[in-house]
Amino acid sequence: MPVKRLELHLGRLVALVAALGVLLVACSNSSGSDSTENKGGSGGAVVSNSAPGVTADAINFSMLATKSNNPTGACIYDCYAQGIEAYFAFRNSEGGVHGRKLALTEKIDDQLGQNKQGALKIINDNNTFGTFSAAQLPLGWGDLAEAGVPQYVWAIQPAAMAGHDDIWGNAGIICLDCTARYYPYAATLVGAKKIAALGYGVSDSSKRCTQSVRDSIELYKADTGQEVVYYNEGLAFGLPNGVGPEVSAIKRAGADMVITCFDLNGQKTLAQELQRQGLADVKLLHPNSYDQKFVEEAGDLFEGDIVQVQFRPFEADAGDSGLGDFKKWMEKTGAEISEVAMIGWIDADIAYQGILKAGPSFTRQSVIDATNKITDYTADGLIAPIDWTRMHESATQEDPTTHGAKQECTSFVQIKGGKFQMVGATKEKPWVCWSNANRDWAEPTKTSF
Known part of the structure; x- marks a missing residue:
């Protein structure tokens, strides 16, 4: 596919996709973690391989992530690495x-x-097989x-992912412009019934x-009785001047819920x-x-x-999904369970599955080709199904399925007493999905993948 050069303004500091509910989950089929192949790989003698980063006894990877100057308030660099390394320890065992x-x-x-600059260093060094980012x-x-x-x-x-058939993630390409039923459902x-919507003006994604x-909210108002009573997509990143005037306007409008596209600090x-301002009863999504x-x-x-969750929540029952393995190996490696660690675990599983399917004489290109033949990837039931034969491009409002998921799925938890509790679904079936x-x-179907 043609490469799309991207020039992103430094103001695009956060990509918050409430549409990130547009994501996810279903358990692996023959294309996923439950492959009938030997889970340790080929077995027998190790086949000679001269691919970059591949030695006689290891497949080496690099990681490119944000630590210094991280403006979001979330643990990114360290937590992401912990998830990757816990997964590697699991497979290496x-x-x-x-x-x-x-x-x-x-x-x-x-x-x-x-x-x-980090990417160019990885390319010039040419001593790792693939990169996590x-x-x-x-x-x-x-x-x-x-x-x-x-x-x-x-x-x-x-x-930054769209159009590149050698970039995979914990979700397919998200349609940021599309409507989503999980917003009104969360309300x-x-x-x-009265919703305020807030976002950052400097971030195109937000x-x-x-x-x-x-x-x-507008599309489904006849069904839900909800309406948007205050809207502001132009707030400064990080809210450096506070948000007093906006909250005053929200108060005057009588909003009882605010849905934002903010980071943790926001x-x-x-x-x-x-x-x-005395609006503690106004709930946030x-x-x-x-x-x-x-x-x-x-x-x-x-x-x-x-709180919207884009993978099988930690509070859900593991069932026959990979959640049990994740928790076990995070503990074994002394790592702290976190959202970003789970993303690292899922990304590491994509890398493993592609190499496994490419066979012992794998190359970068053969792994790319093998990964892009996976039609029902769920990271062993941790995310909604991804069809990598067609989900390197974005769906559209008019055409949800050519490049989009067959179902719109997400999970929710509610904060009670400083803890997360399942809400909207069940521990056994933690996903709410719409065709x-x-x-x-429509009312969503409670699902487990």
């Missing part, structure tokens, strides 16, 4: 893949604005794609996410101002506050709020 162990041998801090400003993803380096990424930057969970909130600033430590430290600030055959309103 089974013998690795094709007789070789998986190793994360190079970690680069992109310092927020140095992603391209959790970036706020993915300026180097195009360079890595052009160099044919397989990339496994945190899928919050869909524009029904707290009985909200703006489009906020527009999707507005359009979704959510906290907003919640504090709501409380200061959080796109990315699935962080137990962050919530506990906030006391009762987020009490009763709804994408059309965009009609």
Whole structure:
């Protein structure tokens, strides 16, 4: 596919996709983790392999993620690496893949604005097979794609992923412009009817996410009785001047729920101002506050709020999914369970599955080809199904299924007493899903993949 060069303004600091509910889950079929192949790989003698980063006993990977100057309030670099390394420890305990162990041998801090420089270093060194990336400003993803380096990424930057058949993530390409039924459904969970929608003006992803909130509430208002009573897509990133005037306007409008496309720090600033102005009963829908430590430290600030989760929640029953393995190996490696660690685990599984399917004489290109033949990828039941034969492009509002998922699925938890609790679904069936055959309103189907 042609490579799309991306020039992203430094202001695009956060890609919050409430549409990130547009994501996810279903358990592996023959294309996923439940492959009937030997889980340790090929077995027998190790086949000679001269691919970059491949030695007689290891397959080495690099990581490019944001640590310094991280503006979001979320643990990214360290947590992402912990998830990858826990997954590698899990697979290595089974013998690795094709007789070789998986190793994360190079970690680069992109310092927020140095992603391209980090990518060029990886390309020039040419001593790792593939790259994991959790970036706020993915300026180097195009360079890595052009160099044919397989990339496994945190899928919050869909524009940087689109059109590249050698970039995979914990979700397919997200349609930021499309409506989503999970927004009004989340409002029904707290009985909200009057919605405020807020986003950052400097982030294209945040703006489009906020527009999707507005359009979704409007589209289904006849079915839900909900309406948008306040809308602002132009707030400054990080809310450096506070959000007092906006909350005053929300108060005058009588909103009983605020849906934002903010980062963790923005959510906290907003919640504090709501409380200061006597609006503690106004609930928030959080796109990315699935962080137990962050919530506990906030006391009762987020009490009763709804948090959207893009994978099988930690509070759900593991069933026959990979959630049990994740928890087991995070503990074995001394790592802390977190949202971003789960993203790292899922990305590492994509890398493993592609190499496994490519066979012992794998190359970068054969792994790219093999991964793109997977039609029902769920990371062993941790995410909604991804068809990598067609989901390297975005769906559209008019055409949800040519490049989009067959179902619109997400999970929700609610904050009660500083803890997360399942809401809207069950521990056994933690997903709420709607058919994408059309965009009609309907009650969701509770699902487990």
